[in-house]
Amino acid sequence: MAGDELILGGKVFTNRLFTGTGKFARNEDIIPMLEASGSQMITVALRRVDFKFPQENILNFIPKSVTLLPNTSGARNCEEAVKIARIAREAGCGNFIKIEIINDSRYLMPDNAETAKATAILAKEGFVVLPYMMPDFVAARRLEDAGAAAVMPLGSPIGSNRGILSRPFIEMIMENTSLPVIVDAGIGRPSQAAEAMEMGAAACLVNTAISAADDPVGMGEAFSLAVRAGRMAYLAHLAEESRYAVASSPLTGFLRKKED
Amino acid sequence: MTILVNDEPFELEREMTVAEFISEELETEGEFVILVNDTVIPAEKRASVVLKEGDSVEAVRFVSGG
Numbered sequence: 001m002a003g004d005e006l007i008l009g010g011k012v013f014t015n016r017l018f019t020g021t022g023k024f025a026r027n028e029d030i031i032p033m034l035e036a037s038g039s040q041m042i043t044v045a046l047r048r049v050d051f052k053f054p055q056e057n058i059l060n061f062i063p064k065s066v067t068l069l070p071n072t073s074g075a076r077n078c079e080e081a082v083k084i085a086r087i088a089r090e091a092g093c094g095n096f097i098k099i100e101i102i103n104d105s106r107y108l109m110p111d112n113a114e115t116a117k118a119t120a121i122l123a124k125e126g127f128v129v130l131p132y133m134m135p136d137f138v139a140a141r142r143l144e145d146a147g148a149a150a151v152m153p154l155g156s157p158i159g160s161n162r163g164i165l166s167r168p169f170i171e172m173i174m175e176n177t178s179l180p181v182i183v184d185a186g187i188g189r190p191s192q193a194a195e196a197m198e199m200g201a202a203a204c205l206v207n208t209a210i211s212a213a214d215d216p217v218g219m220g221e222a223f224s225l226a227v228r229a230g231r232m233a234y235l236a237h238l239a240e241e242s243r244y245a246v247a248s249s250p251l252t253g254f255l256r257k258k259e260d
Numbered sequence: 261m262t263i264l265v266n267d268e269p270f271e272l273e274r275e276m277t278v279a280e281f282i283s284e285e286l287e288t289e290g291e292f293v294i295l296v297n298d299t300v301i302p303a304e305k306r307a308s309v310v311l312k313e314g315d316s317v318e319a320v321r322f323v324s325g326g
Contacts (some may be wrong), residue, residue, distance in 0.1 A: 020326030045325025048266045049292050055323045057291055073325050083298070087320060090300035091293040158326070182314060185326075198291065207326030 001232065006180065006202050008149050009095060009128030011067060014088075015040050017071065017227040018182065019220065020207025021058050023159075024159065027218045030061045037220035041067040043098060043207065046084050046091075047114040049251070059093075069130065071098040078117040085122050097122060097153065098184075099131040108158045116146050125149025130245055132184055135169035137176040144177050151177065152205060154185035155196065159208045161188025172199050190226030197230025198238065261313040272311065279306040282319070292321040 006013040020043040024030055027172050029193065034042065044058050062068065070088035075081035085097040099122070101114045115131045116139065125130050128149045133139060134151035143151050153170050156162035162184060164170065176183050180202030193204045206223050212220035263270050267270050276284070278294055284299045295318040301309050311317065 021324040022326035024324065027264045043326050046293075046320055049286075049321050051319075055321065058322050058324045060292075071325055080318065087293060087295065087300055090302070091320075091322070093322070163306045205326075225289070238303075 001228075003233070004231070004235065008130070008180065009127050011128075013040050013067075013203070015224065016203040016219040016225075017193070017220075017224045018042070018203055018205040019210060021045075021062070021211075022207050023209075025144045027056060027058065027061045029211075031063060032065055032217045033210060033220040034063065035236060036217045036222040039066070039220065039224065041069050041096070041114035043205070044093070045071055045073045046088055063155065066194075067096060068093045069096045069098050071100045071132075073100045073102070075099075075101050075105050075118075077101060077111075078114045078121070078182075081114070081118040082121050085118075085127060086125075089127070095126060096130065098130045099129060099229045108119040110134055110154070112136060112142075116142045119143050119148050120146035121124075123149075130182065135166045135173055137169070137172040138242060139230055140177045140179065141171045144179050150182050150202065152182045155183050155192070156186030158185045161193040161209055162186050163188055164199075164212050167195075167199070170196075170201075177239060193223050194226040194230035194233070197227050198233045200234055202229075203227070264316040265319055268317075269294065270317075273309055275312070277307055278309045278311060278317075281311055282306065286319065290318055292319050294319055 009219040017037055017039045018041040019039040031119050034248050070093050072081040072084040076083055078205050079100050081099050099115050101111045102108050110132050112134050119129045130150050130152055131148050131151045142150045155164040182203045183196040183201045184205040190210045196204050204227055207215050208215050210219045262273050296314050
């Protein structure tokens with residue numbers, strides 16, 4: 001769709017599917033997934049090196065043309081998130097940061113209050129802040145005031161693949177803030193990504209549903225098509241819903257005897 | 261002397277720079293980010309920063325994650 005670009009932090013995104021590097025069985029699948037999906041932004045995490053079991057440097061699997069979105073996963077409060085963000089930028093990962101502050105291990109629910117504090121600090125330092133949040137439009141307004149570049153409300157718990165359980169609350173955010181809304185977490189099927197885009201989401205961030213598929217490359221492409229279809233539908237404006245049938249063929253000139 | 265590496269005590273036989281510490285003491289390959297006392301030490305400064313008794317060194321790396 002020519003001209004339908006998403007601009008975040010001065011960067012132009014022509015593809016509205018953002019992806020993640022988590023949980024791939026083979027990191028070698030990331031590059032072909034990015035190629036098949038056309039995704040232009042991908043998340044990474046920062047961890048201490050375990051010298052006994054060193055993990056691969058994930059940056060070796062991401063083409064330079066793709067924007068990195070480091071997350072602050074592991075942070076339990078504002079201070080820890082701010083530290084991670086600063087390290088990521090110092091390490092040359094650019095200005096984008098996904099703030100993710102979590103205290104709860106069962107549902108991995110984000111802490112909106114700590115997230116707002118971290119957003120204010122990091123936005124002042126010039127970061128392009130994308131906060132992962134519980135869909136609450138009052139909190140979204142706070143994030144907007146704090147300088148967030150977008151908000152990333154969850155559809156359902158991270159990695160749950162349960163879809164957009166929070167739909168009405170995400171719609172309230174769309175109604176009550178002017179920030180781009182990127183639906184993050186819980187999107188398990190391409191049809192759910194299409195649903196988010198039809199609702200008016202600016203983008204979707206999909207990780208597990210792609211990386212944990214048997215064929216992550218094929219699934220990446222499927223999500224990309226769904227996001228595109230949903231976006232096109234949103235721009236074309238969906239026809240109204242009705243409780244009763246509304247005939248789509250003419251209601252006159254039937255080939256039958258007139259009843260009196 | 262004793263320093264902390266990722267919060268664990270670590271014995272160094274002599275004073276050394278961050279660059280020497282990485283090449284002589286860390287048994288892992290590949291790139292990572294080094295912080296000394298919460299400050300990131302850029303790659304070009306690793307040869308000039310000397311570790312001292314009690315310093316806290318953190319080695320971090322970008323890994324997969326959503």
